[in-house]
Amino acid sequence: MIYVVLFFLAFSLFLYVLLGGADFGAGIVELFSSKENQQITKKTIYRVMGPIWEANHIWIIIVMVILWVAFPVYFNIIMISLHIPLTLILIGITLRGVSFIFRHYDAVIDESQKIYNGLFRFSSVFTPLLLGMTFGGIISGSIIPPEAIHQYGFGEVYIDSWLNSFSFLTGIFFSALCAFLSATLLIGEADEAHEKIYRRKSAIATIVVVLSGSILILYGYVNNYVFIKDFIQNPFSVSLIGASALTLIPLWIHIKKGHKILSRFYAGLQVVMIIAAAMIAHFPYVLITKQGELSLLEGIAPDSVIRVLGISLIVGGLVILPGLFHLLKSFKMIKVLES
């Protein structure tokens, strides 16, 4: 059953990165658009994201619930030492959620739209940056386990664990991934005149992803980060990254030919491979603390709990996935009918 739980954990995480990431990325693309394109981008985002938007960030909640139910020891450490960035993420999610809904549902369109837009764009950059930094913190080896925190000062325990160059680079890398996903998604949705713009944005995002990824690895390597050392020596991780790089070729071909679904598929696949590479590199020792590595499978909840959780997840999945699929499908059909 633990594998069922792990599967759903990975599945929810991937979906959050893909759907939530494309969603954050949309705000980043909007931020880096010229004034007139911003309006188009905003409309397109609403059209594409609107129907599934409400469901998007529930994935992160599922990740949280699985973590606390099945992996209480991990959850405990992360919640204590990464308190500050997690709180900042919450502020980001809150501001983003409300500004998205306000700008589309406010009954009167006036100056206040400027504030909503500003907030939306700011939190769209801020939140994935901190999400990336949090993950960077988990793997950076600067977390201090709870039983040792009294030996250190406030700064070392609660700040240095996430506010360091390594996690910052991870944050930049993750934000670039989001922008890449979103720009690629928008290519298929725009009319011809604007398609070019998103193509360019997608290309720029690709370059930023590759650049920031290389800098991250180089920085980690030079500074002897355990995670990076193991990452580049892990055959699975390296081949996944290689495969992800090779996927750029079919992606570009399909973008050129205007294949909407396939280009999205490849963009998503690439991101999944990158995240999977990072996950596998050190599995099950995902959390690296100052005092050594900690296995995800250590200190898991008792069997009876894992069993019930697994069954709940399977049942939930059977109810939800067809619903979600149907939702996507019916609105795709509607779009086809409309055009």
Add this chain to the structure above:
Amino acid sequence: MENLDAARLQMAFTLAFHIIFACIGMVMPFFMVVSHYKWLKTRNQIYLTLTKSWQKGVAIFFVTGAVSGTALSFELGLLWPEFMKHAGPIIGMPFSLEGAAFFVEAIALGFYLYGWNKLNERFHWITGIIIGISGVASGILVVSANGWMNAPSGFDYINGEFLNIDPVKAFLNPAWFSQALHMVLAAFTATGFAVGGIHAYQIYKNRNVELHKKAFRIAVTFGAIAALLQPISGDISAKDIAQRQPVKLAAMEAHYNTEKGAPLYIGGIVNEETQEVKYKIAIPKALSFLSFGDFDAEVKGLNDFPKDTHPPVAITHYAFQTMVGLGTLLVIASLIFFISYKRKKWTAKNKYWLLFIIMAPLGFFALEAGWVVTEVGRQPWIIYNIMKTKDAVTPMPGMVYSFYMYVILYTILAVVVTWLMQRQIKVLNKTPIES
């Protein structure tokens, strides 16, 4: 302020905030589908306009409820890491099912909001019902987790360890039913009167009266039925508490000494030092009867329990008095509402509408007060008789700043949402209705 106090205040504040949005998100869909049903049946344009405007309300509240709920699911861990380390696996089941319920709700909402003129009319209407049902289901599930904190079950507590965990038994803990029933009724009462009150105000101001009267009637019918059932459900809760958490009962009633045939106090000022309750009205033997169904039953007083397990008495007592007092007012208002079905004259009077304007916030006041009774009355335990709140709190210092930050953020949000609703109503009043 101490770290623990700041964390408690933050938890209380964010929950109190979330519950308002959660209740509205839970109950508004029912108003919406009734209005939608009437539109399908009568094809009276007013109902369509009303449905569409309520649907916008549902969308705005859903998102605010969702983001504040997301914050809560992090906060449980951020503020109470020791609690979650042990309780997380045990109460995981309601939370994971809750996740599923939210999902169903979000999917149904997607269908509903974007489905006008696109989906089959009947199917579209049914997706509205699904929003409501899954909202209520999620409410019941979270409350079951809270019930577990009041009535921990489904594990053996041996030498400080939680062994033999049975998540199903923990989920169906002894407190879940009475709490969930009372909570769902409270959500309907509070939202019904709040929404009704807003429309009563519009009628009072003579704006778009035809529409607002229809809206008022739908909302208050739900609220009034729930309000009439509330004392019955509250009595079930009280009898339950008398068995399971006698200290909480004693604190609710500011009852210090064990007595047979104990009197019920109404009002009164509690002095926790001298253990006196001044200026109260005492109804002889009523407490024994209400708690155990027997006028001469023995009710345990606070002094029968060790002092370090006493909850804050004054707060719990005042909160309980507030809830019951407001509950009584709401029952009276509900009776007036139903009588006015027969006596149409009443509704011609401005006083009638004024009454319901005044009633608007009272349901929510009662609801918040009720939660204070439950939660403050559970202190000093986070898991009743198992783990103390002070042992569960995060070791991170400086929680005060986090608390202030949430207060500022949520206050701004609340102001903006109120302002948006006001704009919504203004636009609604200007929309011409062609029939």
